[in-house]
Structure formats: structure tokens, C-alpha cells
Amino acid sequence: MKEKKISQLKKARKSNWLQKEFVSLKDEKWLFYSSQIARRVLAALEDKEGMSQKEFAESLGVKPQYINKVVKGSQNLSLKTIANISAALNFELITFPAYKDSFSSYLNNSFKYVDNSSNIDKEDQELSKTTGTENVNSLANVKFNLQVA
Amino acid sequence: MEFKCIFEELEKRELWAVCYPENKKGKRKVHVFEHLFTLWKDTQYLRDYFLKYQDYLKTDYCNHMTISEAIDKVLDERNSFIRQLYAMENNELGQGTLKDAFKPLHRGIYQLQSKNQKQKRAATKMKDPLLRIYAIELSDGSYVVTGGVIKLTEQGMGDEFDKEMERINRVEQYLKSEGIWYKEGLTD
Numbered sequence: 274m275k276e277k278k279i280s281q282l283k284k285a286r287k288s289n290w291l292q293k294e295f296v297s298l299k300d301e302k303w304l305f306y307s308s309q310i311a312r313r314v315l316a317a318l319e320d321k322e323g324m325s326q327k328e329f330a331e332s333l334g335v336k337p338q339y340i341n342k343v344v345k346g347s348q349n350l351s352l353k354t355i356a357n358i359s360a361a362l363n364f365e366l367i368t369f370p371a372y373k374d375s376f377s378s379y380l381n382n383s384f385k386y387v388d389n390s391s392n393i394d395k396e397d398q399e400l401s402k403t404t405g406t407e408n409v410n411s412l413a414n415v416k417f418n419l420q421v422a
Numbered sequence: 423m424e425f426k427c428i429f430e431e432l433e434k435r436e437l438w439a440v441c442y443p444e445n446k447k448g449k450r451k452v453h454v455f456e457h458l459f460t461l462w463k464d465t466q467y468l469r470d471y472f473l474k475y476q477d478y479l480k481t482d483y484c485n486h487m488t489i490s491e492a493i494d495k496v497l498d499e500r501n502s503f504i505r506q507l508y509a510m511e512n513n514e515l516g517q518g519t520l521k522d523a524f525k526p527l528h529r530g531i532y533q534l535q536s537k538n539q540k541q542k543r544a545a546t547k548m549k550d551p552l553l554r555i556y557a558i559e560l561s562d563g564s565y566v567v568t569g570g571v572i573k574l575t576e577q578g579m580g581d582e583f584d585k586e587m588e589r590i591n592r593v594e595q596y597l598k599s600e601g602i603w604y605k606e607g608l609t610d
Contacts, residue, residue: 276599279425279560288426288439292459295508304463308497311465312490346465375483380445 308346310355310366315344317362333361423596425566426453429511431577435520436564437507458570462500462553469495471572478574485548492552496572499553503534520565524557530592531564532557554578556586556592561603568593 279285318324326344331335343358344349350358357368424441431437439453447450452460461467472479472489479487487495510523524532534555556568569586571578599606 284424308465344466
């Protein structure tokens with residue numbers, strides 16, 4: 274028999290699956306968060322004497338398909354939904370880092386992280402030429418803290 | 423049996439994936455890559471899997487990972503595979519070729535190994551990869567992916583390994599019947 278190539282087979286087609294998957298990686302971070310929530314919902318349901326996903330959906334007033342997406346980790350959950358699920362499970366799904374109650378405490382703490390101009394962007398550098406370094410450092414520190422707070 | 427071309431290298435070597443009739447999304451047949459990579463991001467599936475085999479996680483091979491760590495490791499490895507394949511498709515420097523990516527196992531069977539270092543969350547717990555993708559090499563240097571497993575023992579778990587070997591034989595027989603030569607076939 275003469276050798277054939279796989280592309281010559283009738284049922285051989287091109288797929289754009291890889292491109293789609295690669296694009297979806299931009300959502301990697303929230304998919305990771307979703308997975309973290311999903312595994313906690315599953316564990317909490319088991320603790321509730323094996324409450325089924327259907328029963329849980331009914332208690333929340335949503336369709337079972339929605340809960341199925343939640344436990345697969347493929348649902349982009351709103352904060353309101355997370356809060357509703359937490360309340361229904363009587364279990365906090367997300368927690369928050371300690372809150373610092375004054376804005377100046379953020380500023381003061383930020384000085385140890387800021388290495389002179391390394392965190393100052395171009396716009397701030399331009400500003401430094403006209404207003405002096407002190408103000409610019411403050412601007413840079415505020416930005417940094419807003420990112421990490 | 424149907425096949426989908428995932429991408430073609432500059433050297434005209436191609437990466438193919440089998441569409442098994444049993445793997446469907448609604449009415450649409452999905453190829454084995456899509457099937458596996460959908461399962462490997464499904465938290466419920468992964469949690470159930472690791473609950474079923476949690477004794478394996480407690481071994482030295484798995485470095486006593488928790489179920490949650492194992493799920494993180496699968497998610498990381500799956501995403502690394504996608505990055506690696508995409509980089510290969512786009513001929514990014516240093517990503518190597520299909521030949522570099524597929525490590526021979528035995529009897530003409532190959533394993534796709536991840537070289538992407540962006541496995542951050544659980545990478546320090548267990549050094550060996552959890553995900554293994556099986557392929558056969560064709561006479562023109564192309565690869566056909568036949569399946570994959572989550573590997574929790576050094577040798578691979580008996581039942582799952584046997585199932586994968588059965589699939590490889592099934593694909594080999596089909597290719598042979600269609601006049602497509604694979605590496606093992608050439609050495610017969």
C-alpha cells in the first residue's frame with residue numbers, strides 16, 4: 274500500500290482549539306480564584322450532610338446548571354453571588370487582609386518599599402522636574418499602596 | 423475515527439489529536455486535547471479524582487500533597503502545556519520542536535513533557551509532572567496525541583495505563599488500515 278499522510282484522510286481537519294485556549298489564559302487569575310471557591314463550596318456541601326447541588330441550587334433560587342458551573346470553577350462569580358453562597362453555606366468563602374484605618378499608615382508603611390525613583394513612572398518623573406522630589410515621592414507612594422492595599 | 427490538526431511546524435511536522443466517538447460536547451465531537459484539557463480545569467472532576475486516589479497523594483512520590491495542592495499543580499501544568507504548545511506553533515525562540523517536546527517512553531510511544539517554568543503554585547511540593555500526554559510518531563515526524571493521564575505513581579496506575587495502551591493500539595490499527603505509517607510500524 275502506498276504511504277499516505279494523515280492530512281489526506283477524509284476526516285482530518287484543522288482545529289483552532291490551541292489559539293482559543295491560549296487567549297483564555299488571560300483569565301488564568303480569576304479561574305484560579307474560581308477554582309479556590311469551587312473546592313470550598315464542594316467541601317461545604319459535603320459537610321452539610323451531603324446536600325446535593327440540586328438542593329443547594331433550589332435553596333439559592335438558581336438553576337442547578339449554574340451551581341454546576343460554580344463547582345467546576347468555570348463561573349465568573351460576582352461579589353453578590355459569592356456573598357449569597359457564603360450566607361447559604363454559613364461559611365465565608367473569601368476573607369480580606371487586615372485593614373489599616375488611616376490613609377497615612379499606608380503612606381508611612383510604603384516608604385520601606387519605595388526605592389527612590391524606581392517606582393515612579395514617566396509622568397511622575399516629569400512632575401519632579403517642576404515640583405521637586407518630595408512631592409513626587411509621595412505620589413509614587415500613594416500609587417504603590419493603592420496597588421497593594 | 424477523526425483527527426484534528428492542532429498546528430504545523432515550519433519543518434512541516436504536524437501535531438494531531440484523535441477525536442474518539444465517545445468524546446462529545448453536545449453533538450460536536452471533541453478531540454482528545456480538548457477533552458483532557460477541559461477535564462484538567464474542572465475543579466469538581468479534579469477534586470473527585472484526587473479524593474478517589476488520595477492514598478497515592480500521601481506517598482513519597484507525590485510528596486504528601488494535599489488535594490488542594492494537587493488541583494493547583496494540575497491547573498498550573500495544564501496552562502504551561504498550552505503556553506508551550508502555543509510558543510512552538512509560533513516558533514518562539516528556545517521553545518524547541520515537536521521532536522524535543524515528545525520524550526520516547528517505549529514501543530514507539532511518546533510523552534509530551536512540559537518545559538515551561540511558569541508552574542508556580544504547587545511546583546515545589548512534587549518535582550515530577552502530574553500530567554502525561556501520550557502520542558505516537560508517524561513516519562514523517564508528525565505526532566498523533568492519543569490520550570493522557572494524571573500520573574500519581576512512578577509507573578503509572580495500572581488500569582489507566584492499560585486503557586491508554588488499548589487506545590494507542592486502536593489508533594495504530596486504524597492508521598495502518600488507512601495506509602498511514604507510524605514509527606513502530608516501520609520497524610516491524
